[in-house]
Amino acid sequence: MNTSGDSGGPAAHNHSPENGGGEILDAKALDVLRELGGGDAEFLSEIVELFLAEALTRVNEMHAGLEGLEKDRVLQAAHALKSSSAHVGAVEFSRCCAELESHCRSSEQSEDLILTGRRAVAMYAEVQVALKAVLGAI
Amino acid sequence: MHPQFNELRLTGNLPSPSAAGLKILTLTSKEDFAYDELIKTMLADPALSGRIIKIANSANRDGLPAVHTVAQATMRLGVRAVRSVALGFSLIADNRRGAAKDFDFQQYWSDSLATAVAVHMLAQVTRFPDPASAFTCALLCDVGKLALACVHPERYSAIIKANTGAPDLALAKVEAREFGIDHFEVTSELMEHWGLPGEFQEVALLRAMDPDPSDDDLVDVGGPPELLDLVRSGRQIARVMNGSWEIEDARWRGLFLSLQHVGEELAMDPDALLSICDAIVPSLEDWGRLIDLPVPSAGSFQDIAAEMERRGMRSALISTTFEIGVDFAEEAAEPSVFQEDLDRPLLPLDSFSSDGQAPSRILVVEDDPQMLRLLAHHLKRQNFDVMTASSSSDGLSMALEHTPQIVISDWMMPEMSGVDLCRTLRRSQAGSRMYLILVTACGDDEQVVEAFDAGVDDFVGKPFNPRILLARVGAAERAIQLRERAEAAERARLRQVTELGIMTRKLRAAALTDALTHLPNRRYAMKRLKQEWEGMHRNGRGLAVTIVDIDAFKRVNDQFGHDTGDAVLRSVALHLQSHTRGSDVLCRLGGEEFIVLSVGGTAETASLAAERLRAAIEAKAVHHGDFHESVTVSLGVAIATPEMETFDDLIKAADEALYEAKEGGRNRVCSAGTAPDPASGRQSDRRSA
Known part of the structure; x- marks a missing residue:
C-alpha cells in the first residue's frame, strides 16, 4: 500500500489550500480498499464508518490533551490515528499524526507540538468532509 | 541363570577367553581396579595389544590423532569398551578349533568378524555412540552356537549337518528341543557370565524374535539406531559378503537385494549403503590379516548393483524408492507406482492452507475496531479460521480457551499491551506453543528487543501492507508445520521406544513362565x-x-x-x-x-x-x-x-x-x-x- 502520498497521483479528491497542495485523500489507498471489498462497496463504507466513529473520539482526546498539555494523552491519540487514517487514504493527516507523535515522545516542550497538534485537529475536519463525500458517492 | 546353561557351564567346556582376556575381565570387574595393572596385562599379550590399538584407531571418526600405545587406546575407548574388546579378541584366539566336526569353527569366526567389521562401520556412519562396543557385541552375537559346539560336539554337529542353511530361528527351535536351551539364550547367558553390558544380552535375546514386518509403518525418525538394528544389518551384510558373488545365483541375488531392507532399517540412501559396504571389504581384509583369519573375497557391491541394473534385474537398489514388504525372490518391480509419490512434495509447505489440512486458527487482538475489521477481513479472504478480540483481556481469555495456532495482536492497547499479552501467553502451557505476531507502528530498536524477549515471534508494521501481513502469516504456518512434524516424529520415536520396552518385558515374562501350567518355570x-x-x-x-x-x-x-x-x-x-x-x-x-x-x-x-x-x-x-x-x-x-x-x-x-x-x-x-x-x-x- 502506498502511504507516501504522491501528489502527482490521479483522481485527487479534495484540495486543501492550507497544506501546500497535498491531497487529503490518497486515491490509491481508497482503490485498495475497494479492491479488498472485491466489488463489495459495503466493505469500503463499513471501514470508513468505523474510522469516522473511532477517529472522532480520538481527535477529541487529542484536542483535550493539547489544551491541558497532557503529552501522553495526545500521544495515544496521535499513535492510533496515524495507522487507522492511513488505511482509509488520509495520508497527509496520517503523516501529521506521526509528526505529532514524535513531538510528544521528544523531551523538549516545543512550540511545534502545539502547532502540529492544532494543524492535525484542523486537518481532521477536512478528512471528515472528504470521507463523507466518499460515503455519499458509494 | 538358565538351568540348562548351568549344566553347560558345569561341563567346563564352554568357550573361554585366553589367560590375558580372563585376567582383564577379573581385573576390571572390580570398581576400583588398578589401571596400571590393566595396561600391564594387555601389554603382556602383544597380539591383543595390537588389536586394541587397531580398533581404537579405526573407531576414530572425529579426526583425532592416531593412538600408538595401549594406554592411549584405553583412554580413547574407555575401560568398558577395552574390556569387551579384549574379551572378544581373546576368545577368537583360543577357540578356533574344536571336536564338532560339522561345525566350521574357522567359518564361524570369519562370519562373526565380518559381522563385527560391518557393524563397526555402520556404527561409525550412523554416529552410534560407542562403535567399539558395537563391534564386540556383533563379534559375539552368535557365541552361543560356538558354546553348544564346544559342549556337545557330536550332538551339535549332527544338528548343524541336518539343518544346513536353515535360518537361525529354525535352528534355535531344534536346539531348544535337543538341549532345552537355544543359542540365543546361551549367548545371552555367556554375555552375562562374562560381565558384558546388559544391552548386549538384550540384543542376543531380541534377535531370537522374528522382526515383525507390520512394524514397518513406524516412522523412522533418524537419531542413532539401536544396537539391535546395527547387529541385524551387519549380519545381513556379512551374509552377502560370505555369499557366492555369482549374479546368476538366485539365492545370493535375493540376499543381495535384501540389502534394501538394511538401508530402510538404518534410514540410509541405497547408494550410500552400497558405498559403505564397499568400504567394509578392505577393512575386513585388514582385520582378517591382523587376527589371522581367512575372510571372504567379496566383490564390489556397487559394481554388482550396476550390473543388475544393466541386465534389467530388479534395480531398486540404485537411488529409487523402496517397496516395503516385497518378496525379493519374485522379481516383480513396479517402480512407476511410486514415481507419483516421489514427484509429490513431502508437504505442501508453500500454500497457505494446504490440502486436506484444517485451516490455521488465528486470533486477532486489536482495540481499534477499524484495524480489527481490516485485519480480520484480509485473513478471512485467505480462508483462515479467524477469531477476533477487541481488548487485550478478551484476547488473553480467548487465546487460552480456543488455543489458536497464531495470535496477531496490536501492540499499543489500554489495560495490557501486546507485549504483555505475549509475555503472559508464553507463561501458559497452551500459549507457549502459539505463534505470536505483533502489529505495531513503533520501530524503536529497544522496543523490538523487548518484544522479542517477551516471546514475540514476528512483527508486522502498521499501517500494514496486506501482502506483507499474509506473507508473515505464511511464514508462521511453515514454522508451525515444521514444529508439528518434529513433534510427530518425537512421538513416533517415543512410541517405538515404549513398544520395544513392552516387547522386552513380554519376552522376559514369557521366558520365565511355563506355557502349559502358567506356573513360573x-x-x-x-x-x-x-x-x-x-x-x-x-x-x-x-x-x-x-x-x-x-x-x-x-x-x-x-x-x-x-x-x-x-x-x-x-x-x-x-x-x-x-x-x-x-x-x-x-x-x-x-x-x-x-x-x-x-x-x-x-x-x-x-x-x-x-x-x-x-x-x-x-x-x-x-x-x-x-x-x-x-x-x-x-x-x-x-x-x-x-x-x-x-x-x-x-x-x-x-x-x-x-x-x-x-x-x-x-x-x-x-x-x-x-x-x-x-x-x-x-x-x-x-x-x-
Missing part, C-alpha cells in the same frame, strides 16, 4: 532360589525346598496319550497351587517335576506343608477323556544348612530326598538326611541332627 525358580539363597545369608531366615514329582506319570502318557498327560500336569499344578501357602513359590521344573520354595520355613513346617500337598493331590481325581483317576506325588524336602555351599547343594539334597521317597514306595514325603520309615506309607520324617 525352571528359569524363574533358579533365579528366585539364587535370590532367596543370598537373602538367607543376609537376614538369616531359613530356606526350604520341596521337589514334587508325579508318580508313574510315564504310564499316563503311554496309556492315555500326551493330551491326558498335559491335563494331569495342569490339574496337579492347579491343586498344588491352591494348597501352597501364600508365601511359598511354586514352579514347574519341567516334565512332571515341580518345586516349592519356602522362605522362613523350618524342616517341620516344610514337611507338614509337603504332606498337605501330597494328601491334596491324592484326594483329587483327574478327569480327562477316558482317564478318571487320582494320581499321587512323591515329595523330597530339604532345608538349607550351614554346610551347604551353594543353592545347588540344597536342590541336590531335596532331589536325594525325593529319590528316597520314590524308592520307599512313592506317594510319600521324605526329608533330606532322614531315612524313609518303611512302616508308614505316609510321611515319616524326623529331623536329622
